[in-house]
Amino acid sequence: MRAVLIKDGKGPVENLYLGEAATPTPGPGQVLVKIKAFGLNGMDIVQREGKYPPPAGSSSILGVEFAGHISALGADTSVWKVDDEVLGLAGGVSASLHPRRMMRSDGAIVLVIQGAYAEYIVLPASHIIRKPSHLSWVEAASIPETFLTAYQALILCSDLRKGGDVLVHAGASGVGVSAIQLARFFGARTVTATASTQEKLDWLLSLPFGATHVANYKTEDFSETVKKATDNKGVDVLIDFVGKSHWKRNIESLAIDGHMTMLAMLSGKTCHLDSMLTLTGWKALRLTQTSHLFYTNGFVYKVPPFDRALLRTKPT
Numbered sequence: 001m002r003a004v005l006i007k008d009g010k011g012p013v014e015n016l017y018l019g020e021a022a023t024p025t026p027g028p029g030q031v032l033v034k035i036k037a038f039g040l041n042g043m044d045i046v047q048r049e050g051k052y053p054p055p056a057g058s059s060s061i062l063g064v065e066f067a068g069h070i071s072a073l074g075a076d077t078s079v080w081k082v083d084d085e086v087l088g089l090a091g092g093v094s095a096s097l098h099p100r101r102m103m104r105s106d107g108a109i110v111l112v113i114q115g116a117y118a119e120y121i122v123l124p125a126s127h128i129i130r131k132p133s134h135l136s137w138v139e140a141a142s143i144p145e146t147f148l149t150a151y152q153a154l155i156l157c158s159d160l161r162k163g164g165d166v167l168v169h170a171g172a173s174g175v176g177v178s179a180i181q182l183a184r185f186f187g188a189r190t191v192t193a194t195a196s197t198q199e200k201l202d203w204l205l206s207l208p209f210g211a212t213h214v215a216n217y218k219t220e221d222f223s224e225t226v227k228k229a230t231d232n233k234g235v236d237v238l239i240d241f242v243g244k245s246h247w248k249r250n251i252e253s254l255a256i257d258g259h260m261t262m263l264a265m266l267s268g269k270t271c272h273l274d275s276m277l278t279l280t281g282w283k284a285l286r287l288t289q290t291s292h293l294f295y296t297n298g299f300v301y302k303v304p305p306f307d308r309a310l311l312r313t314k315p316t
Contacts (some may be wrong), residue, residue: 003061003118010050019235021061024075024114024122025164031125037141038116039065041174063116064090067131067140069138077125078312088128089144090116142174149263150178153239157184158259161186164236167226167253169193172200175303179239184209190229194222223252234258246270 003021026032045064046052059311066295067087070080080086131140153175154160166183171193183191194209201214213229215222226235235257240246243265250260266278 001119004063006060006062008047009060013048016048020116021059023120026072026122028075029077029124029126030074030122030123031070031077031080031086031128032072032120033066033068033088033128034120035066035068035116035118036137039061039069040139040147041065044115048087052194059114061115061118063118064145065141066090066120066121067137068121068145069287071120072287076124080125080128085131085133086128087131087140088121088145089148090114090121090123090125090127108151136292143232146174146178147182149175150182150239153261154179154182154237157261158237158239159253160186160188160237163257165189165226165230165233167194167222167250168211168242169237170218171195171204171214171241173241175241176239177204180204180211180265181207181209184212187230189245190235192222192226192235193231221249223249226253230255235260239263242267244270268304 001021002018003024005019005232006022007015008018024032041064043052043064047062053125059199065088068085070082070084070086073082087252098139114123131137135143154166160166160183164187165181166188168176168179168191171180172195176193180191180193185216190212191210192213193201194214194215194217194218196218198216202209202218204214215224215225233268233280234256236255237262238250238254238258240250240260243262245267254260
């Protein structure tokens with residue numbers, strides 16, 4: 001099959017080329033999908049640069065999201081048939097950073113590490129869904145990585161309820177835009193989004209199901225914007241990608257019993273909490289990093305994925 005490969009295994013975008021790779025064969029509980037469109041994500045760029053090298057023996061093909069139709073079926077995949085139109089999420093080379101462990105119908109755990117920059121992909125049948133007929137192939141391929149991540153953060157981790165207030169950082173990113181629109185779809189009262197330029201902020205306000213309030217995190221205190229938008233209550237759900245540099249204002253932005261879900265920690269993973277808690281007072285918070293849930297009940301914990309002991313402090 002044809003696939004987008006990387007000359008020398010890593011490098012600048014000029015190192016990408018269209019080459020040949022072995023066509024995979026579906027095993028038990030797996031499907032072979034002929035790809036019609038795949039998505040480009042930030043992780044693909046970082047992986048192509050060699051910053052997330054793939055595990056030994058894994059595929060070097062990039063790509064984590066795609067849309068296409070089923071070309072062949074492995075055993076125990078009776079729910080699907082050949083030519084079904086689907087969209088799905090694959091491991092890609094990102095398996096080296098966040099391995100995608102998927103359960104087959106027989107209960108076995110498998111690791112999907114082939115990427116979507118190819119004509120075909122094999123993956124567990126449990127990790128595809130039917131493509132809505134009104135979506136184009138390109139539209140369908142843009143859903144899995146961003147919208148499913150946003151859904152996980154807002155609904156599964158943060159338990160967003162109708163009438164709640166939401167703050168989304170990196171509002172103009174793929175996951176940010178998805179989270180804003182999903183929050184509005186699920187009935188959020190206000191959705192405040194942050195970004196770094198006025199152009200991005202204006203665009204976020206103009207989107208269908210776009211942000212209701214915005215703040216430039218470089219020139220404004222977004223916690224003040226949140227307080228004005230929520231009548232000083234704070235947000236019930238906060239989706240953060242930044243970490244350390246936003247920590248204090250994040251705490252100030254949260255309502256009592258608010259939920260903060262950390263999707264990344266781009267500015268750093270470690271915070272000194274004592275002085276911050278003295279300033280912000282006693283709050284019961286729930287901090288989550290997608291699949292790891294910590295109830296704090298007045299204490300603030302260092303957020304996973306840290307292997308060292310969790311840090312716990314409380315205000316004096």
